[in-house]
Amino acid sequence: MTTALRRLRNYIDGEFRDAADGRTTEVVNPATGEPYATAPLSGSEDVDVAMAAAEAAFPAWRDLIPAERQKVLLKIADRFEERAEELIAAESENCGKPIALVRSEEIPPMVDQIRFFAGAARMLEGRSAGEYMDGFTSIIRREPVGVCAQVAPWNYPMMMAVWKFAPALAAGNTVVIKPSDTTPASTVLIADIIGSVLDELGHPRGVFNVVCGDRETGRLMVEHKVPAMASITGSVRAGMQVAESASKDLKRVHLELGGKAPVVVFEDTDIAKAVEDIATAGYFNAGQDCTAATRVLVQESIHDEFVAALAKAASETKTGAVDDEDVLYGPLNNANQLKQVKGFIERLPAHAKIEAGGEQVGEKGYFFAPTVVSGLKQDDEIVQQEVFGPVITVQSFTDEKQAVEWANGVEYALASSVWTKDHARAMRMSKVLDFGCVWINTHIPLVAEMPHGGFKKSGYGKDLSAYGFDDYTRIKHVMTSLDG
Template identity: 85%
Template structure:
């Protein structure tokens, strides 16, 4: 709130200027740590989408024709500016999400800056097959080019970081961007627009705020050549359906239900500690969160005891509390969703820790462990997206693999064992885009992030993620002329 007790006013960023929605509509933005309104944001409509797309399209030819070195310099300046204004970004993100200030400072700003710098380097490392004479008298070579205008939609669980994952490779490749943050978390994205807009030409980077209808209008707009979304499976399917109408490229990073396989030779104490942190971090609001543990029957009880203790020792609370691991769930609907999963647990399930809301202010939920579950239980098959870790037991490696792969999601997984051969076998057969061994959740800019099945397609991060924002053109020339 401002000093006058009025909510702060956020605005769209289009063609280098901050603007209200064309029809003046706004929506209230709530701080999930307090449950109180702290800002208003535009509820953008078709006219706003049109204006943003027009700006991005107008800026594209000149940005496309910049050299890789020029784009690299721009991204490096953006990374430096993010570092210099880190405290502003942290404050905005904490208001957005209720995340702990200290953890946002240590766990989000450094990788965001590193990822921008990685893509700055990638801009100058475009790869293609060497030119050659594959037919007599003719020389062929490959051009790798930017796609055009990219319509991008970021989620509410990591508004800043997912924004970076989208705009950095797109701009590095020579595309222009229209980015929409989630309707519940626009503050940090609007601040990023201010920073980025001071560095790149007007129209290269645009931000419009709004709801699902705004996002749908972006995807259905005839201007973008690509639509990219990080969100729910339902949202991804809707984007794919809308994009299919004019054959836009689609980049989807959707839900997850990561299996965590703990074998009898694992260090149980270390596994429980690592899995607890990877499951509860960010209130479990992470598509890769370690939320579905499969543990060998011989060590099941010991593991559950250790995990329940780790949960009991985990603290949630206000952003300025340095002792908390995570803050609130993002919104009232998400709190109701997580609570509903626990309320509907079958009789054979047992809540070993947590299982309840914390306090009556904000959307906090206790670190929760549930055991005694079966493979076809709702909470095993569906993404909870909250601080809830489930535990199942298995008898052997084949059953563990069957349980692990027996869901519709396929984003991330981990194996906890001292047996190298077992780890290698499972890394081959686990049907997930990432397999960690004796750890869970670390990401690096150089390695791809993305899933299979209903977790979507396309890669974030790495050279693979950069390639997704380019197109390949074959050029052939006669040697006779």
């Protein structure tokens, strides 16, 4: 007996719609490996209609006083709390994530982030007016950029949607967002929540739109003539393609791409505490996090002790069913990602040693065991390239100079951490580590008030914080003659 698949739909100009040409794609639950829904495979006509809706809604939304936009965002945050169990269920099915962890680790920060940007909506000030030429006064206007084309990833589809729409809407922009083709369910539910709030408060229905689809749909959005800005969280390859496409009409671009975070552990570290925290930060969300603590550099004097402790922690870390409250993480998101992680393990050089894990687990779904690999060299593929799975690599360094050289010796530059009791060393390392974030004796905490974003091939622009809000505004100089 075949179970009917749930039908997800685009949300455009306040209405749920199928793709204009009727095309769909199946959506698979990664915990089971079985399809549970269909979603639109949107084409150029769908993108045109969504962009037209956002463009038409922009003037009225732009011209609202900030306090009114704040009211909308605050009500959206309240509605997220009211409908939290629906969001949790959608995200768990989207990603195979443990229900308890979505409830405790994703809903509270998302609500907080929306409320933070609700406050930021009222902080559109410029520098003080003044006379810089005799007889003239200059003022600065902070304005929204316009329609924003946004592409969210599959690792945190719900939270990354919040990171994109919240600052954009707060600043007075309108939005067309595309979720990943493997994880559209929670974004479609978010559209229902935001749409109901906009309707209740009497605001234009085209302020927020969701277009489901694949890479081609995303390309059509980025290359469309309407958006003034394109924002993507995704792979380096995808970011480069977006930057190239956006360059054709000089769109503003916001890119949050891959990471290969170094975790530098010095010999004076509390090994037990460091191992506990690093294992959690490395395996959480199956390591599918651009900031995950998956590239550990350990001073040689404590290397063997550290590796043994980390392998033990890995063997005690549990992955499994969404309703099991003892698991730390669920499956990899899709079959292609499972294949990629397996490929890294299969291609390990002869000098590498698998200390724990290294294999797929479970009879169904895309689960992979918590893995530790030691004996690696700086130029090994698994050290240089993002695995995006529950795999922690370990290298042994001799001194601070070598630690810095190896930590910085990758193409990514998103996040890093330093583990030491030596305050001066921690300060030196935080200065020279070439990453957008440096944690000291911790790894992975984020707060709405602080920026998240990297350098080099990790992209440019910031999420969260006032800096993330600024990215969705433009600066205008207005000069007036004092002669009347």
